[in-house]
Amino acid sequence: MEDQHSRLLCVQVKSTGSRKHHGYAIQIRGSQGAYPASAYDFLAAYVIPDDIWFIIPEELIRGSTTIIVAINGRKYSPYLEAWKLLMGAAVSDASTVIGSSLNLRKAAELRRTDGDCQSPSHVPTSGRLPHP
Numbered sequence: 001m002e003d004q005h006s007r008l009l010c011v012q013v014k015s016t017g018s019r020k021h022h023g024y025a026i027q028i029r030g031s032q033g034a035y036p037a038s039a040y041d042f043l044a045a046y047v048i049p050d051d052i053w054f055i056i057p058e059e060l061i062r063g064s065t066t067i068i069v070a071i072n073g074r075k076y077s078p079y080l081e082a083w084k085l086l087m088g089a090a091v092s093d094a095s096t097v098i099g100s101s102l103n104l105r106k107a108a109e110l111r112r113t114d115g116d117c118q119s120p121s122h123v124p125t126s127g128r129l130p131h132p
């Protein structure tokens with residue numbers, strides 16, 4: 001996926017149904033622990049039971065191996081359905097992003113041309129992508 005500066009974005013896609021405390025646990029690690037800094041640009045986290053997505057910038061979760069996301073949570077709720085982050089400031093409405101043939105499963109397979117992006121460890125196969 002390209003941002004407004006024609007740079008490919010790397011999206012790490014994860015999904016969960018694991019309820020923890022007042023939210024859902026998302027494992028964001030590779031086989032050897034936390035992902036290295038800047039291994040991806042955004043985490044796209046799908047919460048299966050609630051059919052919702054969180055689009056979280058990598059800088060906010062750097063070094064973490066698990067985060068807890070919740071619709072009413074203070075830390076990550078601003079990133080609930082934050083599709084416009086993937087397109088930058090050029091898109092102001094998330095439905096525009098979804099309607100423009102965004103296929104997150106395909107986006108998860110993209111790698112930066114400089115080779116910094118790691119292969120996704122999990123691409124959701126259940127659930128559905130949001131539609132306008």
